[in-house]
Amino acid sequence: MKKLFVAALMLMTVLSTLGAQAQTKSKLEQDLEDFRAWMNKRVSQGDSITRAEWPVIKQEFRTRTQSLDRNSSQMSEASKQEYGELKTRYNEWEAEKEESYGDPLNRETAAAWERRLAGTNKIGQLKASQLRGAFVRFMENVRAQRTDWSLRDWDYAEHVYLLLSDRKQQVISQMSNSDKMKVAALQLEFNTLRKSRDAKDRYNQMREQR
Template identity: 30%
Template sequence: MKQLIWAGVLAAGALLTACDSTPRERQDMVKEEARKLDTAVDEAAAKLRVAGRRAARFDSVSKSRSRQPLDKAAETAFTNELLGTYAAIETLTPATIEPAFVQFMQQVRARRKQWTQRDWDYATSISRRLNAQFRNIRLDIKGRDELHIRALQTEFTALETGRDVKDLGEAVKQP
């Protein structure tokens, strides 16, 4: 109720102010406010152009990086670090695939904050290999293990996407 009263008071005040000015004065005030809006719009457009260029540059660098082949030795080392005893992905069985995913995600969670985008490329490669092995033996995996693996796959995708979004946001903000 108080809000309605204040709105009425403000509207009445605006009408009284309009009565105390000439049409030319009101026209000048409108022109000045339009200039202020134009300036604000121009500044916002300039910021958007800069952010767009930075986003495009980030995307270009990201695509260029992803086209570079992964170093096999580094990938093997990364696989050993993340999977430990489960590093021989292609030999994982229905009994060992779920613990391999658990090991993988434990390591991803522990290390992800220090990773560069290239580290994520290696982790994504390992994830793809795990997923391929999962598809190969899926029909022999227990239902509860399959559900757990699917949850871990989803978590990995969410973490990776979150990192991409964070990096893009930082790239757009950079001076």
């Protein structure tokens, strides 16, 4: 009887281990699939990625690869090869973007732009009921000041825009439908203005290179 109990216990342990390994493998496969999709999406964005967005993208890469790096020994050989190729592709892409974007934003200057455009350095603490007013103020300032902005100024303006947009996503479930629609319209306006400026600068660069 005792031998049967020990055998049953050993069988349960083996099955539990196999089950855990299967779950880990399945999670790794899903993480690799998600990483592949993320890479394809980001690379396909091309020149539409701005300097202000770049630090966020680099952090996304680190977050997505942490688990994969830690458990890469449990991948199949085919998955290991694919993962290595994806990371090499990313590193080449990052080197290209770093060369294009140059110096990162200055923290003190960024804080000054937050006050200048949004009226606060505590965007991350804005309540849902305050988001509409913050976006309205931001876009009023953008409209009034943008004609004198350099490309670097646009980077700081977009930094403020991204902070406001991140806060919106955090509290969107608490916002009224009216506020959601108004903020979405203002977001669309900002992105249109930014892309228009980017297109103008790329055109000027092409003319200078002829």
